[in-house]
Amino acid sequence: MSTIVFIDTRGEKLPKAAQEAVTYASQLNGGPVTAITFGEANGLESLGAQGARKVIVARGVKAVDSQQLTKLVADVAAAESASTIVFVHDATGKAVAPRVAARLQAGMVAGATGMPEGNRFKRNVFSGKARAYVEVSSPVKVVSLSPNSIPVAKGEGAATIEDYTGDPGPAGITVKEVRKAGTGIPLPEAEIVVSAGRGMKGPENWGPVEELAKELGAATACSRPVADMHWRPHHEHVGQTGVAIRPNCYIAIGISGAIQHLAGVNQSKVIAVINKDPEAPFFKAADYGIVGDAFEVLPKLIEAAKKLNAER
Amino acid sequence: MKILVLLSQVPDTTARIAFTDGDTRFDGNGVTFIMNPYDEWYALVRALELKEAAGSGSVTTVTVGGADTEATIRKGLAIGADEAVRIDAQPTDALQVAELIAAYAKDKGFDLVLAGKETIDHNSGVVGGMVAELLGMPYVPLASKLEVSNGLATIERDVPGGVEVVEAKLPLALSASKGMAEQRIPNMRGIMAARTKPLTVVPATSVPTPAATVRFEMPPPKGAVKMIPAEEAGTLIELLHSEAKVI
Ligand SMILES: Cc1cc2nc3c(=O)[nH]c(=O)nc-3n(C[C@H](O)[C@H](O)[C@H](O)COP(=O)(O)OP(=O)(O)OC[C@H]3O[C@@H](n4cnc5c(N)ncnc54)[C@H](O)[C@@H]3O)c2cc1C
Ligand SMILES: Nc1ncnc2c1ncn2[C@@H]1O[C@H](COP(=O)(O)O)[C@@H](O)[C@H]1O
Numbered sequence: 001m002s003t004i005v006f007i008d009t010r011g012e013k014l015p016k017a018a019q020e021a022v023t024y025a026s027q028l029n030g031g032p033v034t035a036i037t038f039g040e041a042n043g044l045e046s047l048g049a050q051g052a053r054k055v056i057v058a059r060g061v062k063a064v065d066s067q068q069l070t071k072l073v074a075d076v077a078a079a080e081s082a083s084t085i086v087f088v089h090d091a092t093g094k095a096v097a098p099r100v101a102a103r104l105q106a107g108m109v110a111g112a113t114g115m116p117e118g119n120r121f122k123r124n125v126f127s128g129k130a131r132a133y134v135e136v137s138s139p140v141k142v143v144s145l146s147p148n149s150i151p152v153a154k155g156e157g158a159a160t161i162e163d164y165t166g167d168p169g170p171a172g173i174t175v176k177e178v179r180k181a182g183t184g185i186p187l188p189e190a191e192i193v194v195s196a197g198r199g200m201k202g203p204e205n206w207g208p209v210e211e212l213a214k215e216l217g218a219a220t221a222c223s224r225p226v227a228d229m230h231w232r233p234h235h236e237h238v239g240q241t242g243v244a245i246r247p248n249c250y251i252a253i254g255i256s257g258a259i260q261h262l263a264g265v266n267q268s269k270v271i272a273v274i275n276k277d278p279e280a281p282f283f284k285a286a287d288y289g290i291v292g293d294a295f296e297v298l299p300k301l302i303e304a305a306k307k308l309n310a311e312r
Numbered sequence: 313m314k315i316l317v318l319l320s321q322v323p324d325t326t327a328r329i330a331f332t333d334g335d336t337r338f339d340g341n342g343v344t345f346i347m348n349p350y351d352e353w354y355a356l357v358r359a360l361e362l363k364e365a366a367g368s369g370s371v372t373t374v375t376v377g378g379a380d381t382e383a384t385i386r387k388g389l390a391i392g393a394d395e396a397v398r399i400d401a402q403p404t405d406a407l408q409v410a411e412l413i414a415a416y417a418k419d420k421g422f423d424l425v426l427a428g429k430e431t432i433d434h435n436s437g438v439v440g441g442m443v444a445e446l447l448g449m450p451y452v453p454l455a456s457k458l459e460v461s462n463g464l465a466t467i468e469r470d471v472p473g474g475v476e477v478v479e480a481k482l483p484l485a486l487s488a489s490k491g492m493a494e495q496r497i498p499n500m501r502g503i504m505a506a507r508t509k510p511l512t513v514v515p516a517t518s519v520p521t522p523a524a525t526v527r528f529e530m531p532p533p534k535g536a537v538k539m540i541p542a543e544e545a546g547t548l549i550e551l552l553h554s555e556a557k558v559i
Contacts, residue, residue: 102411273537288551
């Protein structure tokens with residue numbers, strides 16, 4: 001019996017979500033943990049600190065080709081007699097995990113939010129408005145872990161690195177181009193998010209929003225009408241129909257807090273709301289609130305953030 | 313081009329969320345059910361646009377569900393699908409749904425299989441990928457643009473920190489996210505036409521259900537909001553740092 005964990009580690013540094021997934025896999029206590037990754041990946045030995053004994057790398061697979069990566073995971077799962085296969089519930093995990101589950105006829109839990117009790121896994125449903133417990137009865141289980149669900153373990157030890165020697169088969173897709181959306185922190189990975197809505201009146205007023213985000217090391221986000229009116233780029237749109245995020249801290253400025261907006265942000269650990277209308281529904285979902293004009297409040301927040309930065 | 317759209321029915325976005333039968337089932341009492349927005353606004357409409365641009369082909373919708381899903385399925389026909397299939401089973405697990413859809417679709421020669429990014433009730437985003445595996449097709453999740461010419465699809469998909477442009481030969485499966493198309497409101501002619509379009513009910517085959525949701529629960533109630541006077545707005549930053557410890 002063993003646990004395997006598939007992660008996307010391409011890029012300059014190991015993503016936090018990958019470290020979380022390896023931590024999760026080892027805390028399942030389902031035998032030794034083997035991590036699987038692909039492409040050009042560096043610093044993989046350090047995954048030993050999160051409990052990986054071994055990392056298998058398919059260097060020849062460069063893109064998120066769901067068929068090749070499924071073959072890769074299925075090969076390793078067979079070789080290691082894996083009983084649980086862990087993924088990250090992100091764009092890469094969503095390409096591979098469902099295929100692996102279908103191939104192995106495994107029950108799948110998408111977006112688990114914590115450690116299971118036996119075969120019973122917890123996840124969010126109804127866009128965070130409720131939780132569900134899923135029981136998996138198949139011999140092999142597939143679990144994808146929601147980012148920011150568990151703290152990264154900081155243990156000792158280095159993982160051994162092995163190359164995948166199997167044949168992943170032909171690629172079904174070809175990557176033509178990758179367009180980076182801005183240089184800032186990618187929204188789904190951000191721990192602090194500063195978000196603004198129609199209360200900002202126009203795109204020319206986003207200067208202070210960006211400045212506050214910069215001071216806090218935060219990503220910027222917006223409500224849907226703001227993206228629809230092209231005040232802000234579409235990838236910043238959070239909510240039911242946009243990106244769903246769960247940062248540690250979500251600061252909402254001039255956003256009413258419509259249910260569809262909340263659906264994408266209500267899993268944030270702490271929510272602070274700035275709105276000039278004391279009746280704005282967002283205050284009901286908030287931990288901290290300020291009733292006031294964004295144009296007067298923002299400069300005060302920026303000043304306080306600068307002061308905090310100077311002190312630490 | 314033969315296109316299959318996976319169409320699911322979900323509670324309206326503003327529905328009151330409550331559970332019944334000892335918190336094992338969603339309480340649909342007094343709730344309006346709608347077509348899953350990702351399936352409707354993006355997957356179905358893009359399928360229709362591709363067919364219209366090609367001037368030929370067909371768009372079929374498939375739904376795993378009971379007779380209570382037929383009004384939603386008819387709406388799909390009113391928006392413009394040519395025919396609809398309902399596989400008669402209560403969905404309880406993603407693999408069960410995917411196996412049923414794949415059993416129906418295999419041998420039918422679909423060139424494109426379009427699912428939504430996720431259902432807005434279960435938020436799994438897995439059925440499309442499972443169907444792709446069972447049909448042996450490439451799969452691109454979270455696609456925000458789709459063009460097809462000469463049997464080659466060009467797709468933009470959302471990846472962390474940006475957008476990736478990929479190419480793949482048909483047949484192909486994908487899941488549709490925001491941006492792929494604009495919502496279409498059915499017109500009177502569409503609604504009339506939908507009445508006579510075929511809605512075929514097929515019996516469910518026997519498939520595995522390796523996972524099941526056994527209980528629901530509401531999140532613990534939020535503590536009271538701490539209000540800060542606007543004149544002292546800077547205090548918010550101090551509290552987020554020293555009290556909440558999140559910045
Ligand atoms: C099916 C569906 C899906 C949807 N999906 C999403 C989604 O994913 N994300 C999303 O965000 N929305 C979504 N919406 C839209 C949603 O219902 C709301 O319309 C939207 O979130 C409102 O955006 P807003 O709060 O920026 O604007 P408004 O509702 O116009 O609110 C602006 C707020 O700013 C405040 N304000 C005004 N001036 C100031 C000032 N000077 N200082 C401080 N505060 C000020 C006002 O009091 C008000 O509360 C969806 C709607 C539907 C029907
Ligand atoms: N019962 C169903 N019938 C048909 N298609 C479905 C069903 N459930 C899910 N789907 C499709 O699969 C997508 C992802 O659903 P899910 O994996 O449940 O989040 C949906 O957007 C639909 O396109």
